[in-house]
Amino acid sequence: MNTHTTDTLRSRAQALRLNGLIEHWSEVDGAEWIAPLIQWEEDERAHRSLQRRIRDARLGKFKSLGDFDWKWPKRIDRAAVEELMSLAFLKEATNIVLIGPNGVGKSTLAQNLAHQALIRGHTVLFKAAGEMLGELAALDSDSALRKRLHRYAAPDVLVIDEVGYLSYSNRHADLLFELISRRYEARSTIVTTNRLRCALRNRFSTKPLTR
Template identity: 80%
Template sequence: MIANPAQYEPLRLRAKALHLNGLVAHWSEVGDAEWIALLLQWEEEERAHRSLQRRIRQARLGHFKTMADFDWAWPKRIDRGAVEELMSLAFLADATNIVFVGPNGVGKSTLAQNIAYQALIQGHTVLFKPASQMLGELAALDSDAALRRRLRHYAAPDVLVIDEVGYLSYSNRHADLLFELVSRRYQNRSTLVTTNKPFAEWSDVFPNAACVVSLVDRLVHRAEVISIEGDSYRFKEARERAEIRASRRAATKSSLHKAPPS
């Protein structure tokens, strides 16, 4: 029997929360054992780790460069302070939307992925989806019931990242579906959007769509809009890799010319 049951009650409640029913059933026999606290800590840490890994898989973030490797000096213009503040996730408290606007290759998706990953670490649900894939999937559904289910799926995560809006043009139906999704999440959950088009050009992305003005208005109300200017970092990396390969070839060629005849 435990000499002072009240002293070990917090541990028993932790065991109960973990559904360790066998341990709870025999608590009076082992509840004061020194190994109990360590066992509970191991179980909690392992479950937290498995939960994070499961949510990472479900989020479909893919591979991305961490903020430690982000080259802040490359963009010609970026509000680093605003981006770093977003990493605190304070915007989730009032369901603020985030929009990264800028040309190809300046790191919009990387920033969105890092914010989404931070949200996962903090226990939030996240889904990362390219705009073309998400809208194409929704538009292809041939029944109202299936469409409603899929809209609920996209409306549910604490953070939804819609990547690369503006790289393709869409029909009126696609525009209506995006408006419906943004409206469902409006003031309830945060949506992160990356786009290469300023909002004034979204009428080119959704030509002839009557809801474009309402879509933009709903998206940017109480939103943080981060504009990024600069050249493509991917082009920079490709050029550097080409220069390295050329330098290696030149060094190899030089060493062959200098080799003494056998």
Template identity: 70%
Template sequence: MKNLEGLHARAKALRLHGLLAHWSEAVAEPALAKAGAWVEQMLDWEEQERARRSLERRLQDAHIGRFKAVCDFDWTWPKRCDRATFEALMSLDFLKDATNAVLVGPNGVGKTTLARNLAHQALIHGHTVLFTNAGQLLGDLAALDSDSALRRRLRYYAAPALLLIDEVGYLSYSNRHADLLFELISRRYEQKSTVVTTNRPFAEWRDVFPNAACVVSMVDRLMHNAEIVAIDGESYRVKEARERAEQRAKQRRGGK
């Protein structure tokens, strides 16, 4: 009977109202054990299919894109990389506290790859995620003419449990862009976790948002209790391009 109570609770959680309405028939004697096994199998299928469809939907909505799995990441390439801090982030404990994370380092050292792995990890553990780059995010918000449309779009970016903003610092932005980013970060502050990748230390963010009065407050909210993953080294893309060029040159020499 205890097992049937557990099955009934699962059916209720899945809102299988038809099954619940005929519950006594579904588990009726004399074939109670057989009926119970059938109901359990059906609940397993329903839970698995709903979990699959939920993950598929959240993956689509997250816009992570293609990425190299962290198991293939070359940790020996950067001159400096706080691997322990990143692996702690992959446990997703920071989401429980609604704290932030910042991945900082020069171009091509793997910040975006690591951020996408973090996004994927959150997704497969049932969290809502949105991945965007700073230019797309701020361009999207700044293009809105009406206050109501802007409020709706801010709610869209503020809603996910994890928001990842890639490539802050690669372009310079106006005061309006700075105000919009500050508004978004403020809405998420101590409510939801935000991850930022940047090629600029926070001391240089005034160059990213020149003359913006909100930069100090923006950085303060991002940095409060945030985990910082510092990466330093030569661009991995440059390394790969150099290796491909060397390989092609070697093949050409071999073909002569």
């Protein structure tokens, strides 16, 4: 085992905070079991991290893109969807809007995008618009509202499902605008909606959801 390999393994052990191993490094340096031990620890932590992020994302059950029926809906840009699956839009914190009538798979596509982001190591939260806005509107103190808005603003990817399916008050519209403003150009938001011109559209005139 050369010096470069030893230094790399030691750095990986330090990143994992294997303090006992680091403390006795001089005694075990060069041992063949060190590399697989560190790899096992990295793999296990990556697995636990993914499982935790999947649990926190609240995606629910969904059909994988491999089983998606591209013949329904009748009009869908498959190439554009597959390009989105590369997650290149996350680099520039670009927002995505999936528009179409009920039952054509908008939520499924959003869930697949979110799941791909989780696999790539990103944090994700999936939330129905009505549930999220109702929850925010029900908070009766500014501090509680700030904390909850921070929670929704924090994930690398926030999926807001079914925007425009229900009627929203000005209060709901203001809250949605506030949340989008907090995330704008910092983190990506994915929105599904059945309306091209939903009641909240004017609220995004200065903070558009797509660019």
